[in-house]
Amino acid sequence: MSVTSTRSSVALPGRQPLYIQVRDRIVLAIAQGEWDSGEALPSEFELADRFGVSQGTVRKGLDHLAAEGVLVRRQGMGTFIAEVADDWGCAEVSGLARPLETSLELLVCARSNAGEEAATALGLRRGAVLMAVKRLVRVAGEPFALIENFVAAERFEGLDARRIKQANCNLRTVWWREFGLRVVSAPPQFRAGIAGREEARLLGVEADSPLLEVARTAGGLDGEPVEWSVLRCRTDRYVYRV
Amino acid sequence: MSVTSTRSSVALPGRQPLYIQVRDRIVLAIAQGEWDSGEALPSEFELADRFGVSQGTVRKGLDHLAAEGVLVRRQGMGTFIAEVADDWGCAEVSGLARPLETSLELLVCARSNAGEEAATALGLRRGAVLMAVKRLVRVAGEPFALIENFVAAERFEGLDARRIKQANCNLRTVWWREFGLRVVSAPPQFRAGIAGREEARLLGVEADSPLLEVARTAGGLDGEPVEWSVLRCRTDRYVYRV
DNA sequence: TAGTGGTCTAGACCACTTG
DNA sequence: AAGTGGTCTAGACCACTAC
Numbered sequence A, B: 001m002s003v004t005s006t007r008s009s010v011a012l013p014g015r016q017p018l019y020i021q022v023r024d025r026i027v028l029a030i031a032q033g034e035w036d037s038g039e040a041l042p043s044e045f046e047l048a049d050r051f052g053v054s055q056g057t058v059r060k061g062l063d064h065l066a067a068e069g070v071l072v073r074r075q076g077m078g079t080f081i082a083e084v085a086d087d088w089g090c091a092e093v094s095g096l097a098r099p100l101e102t103s104l105e106l107l108v109c110a111r112s113n114a115g116e117e118a119a120t121a122l123g124l125r126r127g128a129v130l131m132a133v134k135r136l137v138r139v140a141g142e143p144f145a146l147i148e149n150f151v152a153a154e155r156f157e158g159l160d161a162r163r164i165k166q167a168n169c170n171l172r173t174v175w176w177r178e179f180g181l182r183v184v185s186a187p188p189q190f191r192a193g194i195a196g197r198e199e200a201r202l203l204g205v206e207a208d209s210p211l212l213e214v215a216r217t218a219g220g221l222d223g224e225p226v227e228w229s230v231l232r233c234r235t236d237r238y239v240y241r242v
Numbered sequence C: 001t002a003g004t005g006g007t008c009t010a011g012a013c014c015a016c017t018t019g
Numbered sequence D: 001a002a003g004t005g006g007t008c009t010a011g012a013c014c015a016c017t018a019c
Helices: A018-031 A043-052 A055-067 A116-122 A162-167 A171-179 A199-204 B018-031 B044-051 B055-067 B115-123 B161-164 B173-178 B197-203
Strands: A071-074 A080-081 A090-093 A100-113 A129-139 A142-151 A182-186 A188-193 A212-222 A225-233 A238-241 B071-074 B078-081 B090-093 B104-114 B129-141 B140-154 B183-185 B189-194 B210-220 B225-233 B239-242
Touching: A018 A043, A018 A055, A018 B239, A043 A055, A055 B189, A100 A142, A100 A162, A116 A142, A116 A225, A142 A199, A162 A171, A171 A225, A188 B189, A188 B210, A199 A225, A212 B189, A212 B210, B018 B044, B018 B055, B044 B055, B055 B071, B104 B140, B104 B161, B115 B140, B115 B210, B115 B225, B140 B197, B161 B173, B173 B225, B197 B225
Parallel strands: none
Antiparallel strands: A071 A080, A090 A238, A100 A129, A129 A142, A142 A225, A182 A212, A188 A212, A188 B239, A212 A225, A238 B189, B071 B078, B090 B239, B104 B129, B129 B140, B140 B225, B183 B210, B189 B210, B210 B225
């Protein structure tokens, strides 16, 4: 395309910039399963050909998705679909900065009804049918946190404990492999709470111990809210870092 | 500069990209007080002339600083030095999303000695002389949080309550106006704690209520740590959001 | 109307990785 | 040596703001 005959459509009001359109078309392709997790995308020039834009424009779109954590770019190698991760921040031993081994255990996977917070976060009416998944996080073998995730039962028909365990209790993997959905987390909200009897037992702390609560919604790449979740963790031995 | 005679220095090993150099030179100019808070920078083309690079390269450098929150870009108007803000996240009424009026009250401004956490965060030895500033945050008139800030006394010679009050208790303004220092916060660490007697009294909650603790370091634009701070807030009525 | 930031292009060269 | 992402340029046009 010559510079002097730039397409007039470039200037239409209300139109998204080309690099955003490129981003969205790549998102669409990802959602349609064109590339698997960890797989390489075509090169910038190939994508530029495919979308009919210049390499620099493709680049800007890819950079956006890399900043969102959806893609990983490696110089000399290519652009890859990022491996899905549960993405629950990381626990650190106070002071120390070395990563600790964490494990996930599935406690509950059952239907439930949306409370006020969950309904608001997911844009559903109160009482809507949800799937509730409850997991226990261990750090270096010791109980550290409880995570509850809520998704609309309708969208996740067929979700059960078996599928979750198959994915090593990584829900993001389940959303991706079983339901073709890639999600990105919104900024979390923080609260301080108190451990109830059941929570204290599961986390191995005394009842009425303070717990850190982290709540957040996650949405599809199109921005629609899909998942609401709450993490409750002890912070006597570890620190929570976003 | 013609394309074919590209400067060979562009490829020297260990050399920073030009747009990073541009960023750093702008940071330097800001640190030297070349522009005041809220003031407009020269246009992209003027800066390009000044630094001897193309407009696109200047643009990339400016975009970086805008992403860091140091600059604000407004189409059709120009690029401005961002107003300094205390930047302590925002409290929100659970559910509601409208902004609430907040106020700051200075409680203490005194010398103290670095504890372990502060010393580690600031890269000082334990027991180093610090200035400790303690403030009370009110949201809609009600006590919400206590903030303690720690900085090296040596670097902030002459810091006192008067200077802080003159700046409406906004410490970032003091750092900027009185000490020519612009800081950017690192990601915070979160903990759940319990209100002591004094804290409970100041925050208007019962003793032993759970409190959310948010700790973080802030560094100069060159990345050196300058300030360590801890916020303790009640989350019974409000939610903390990063 | 002039000046600003925002988008887009085409083409060059560099650094890095793999064969 | 070939292919990839990363940087940089020069120049065009657009959208927004102010005068």
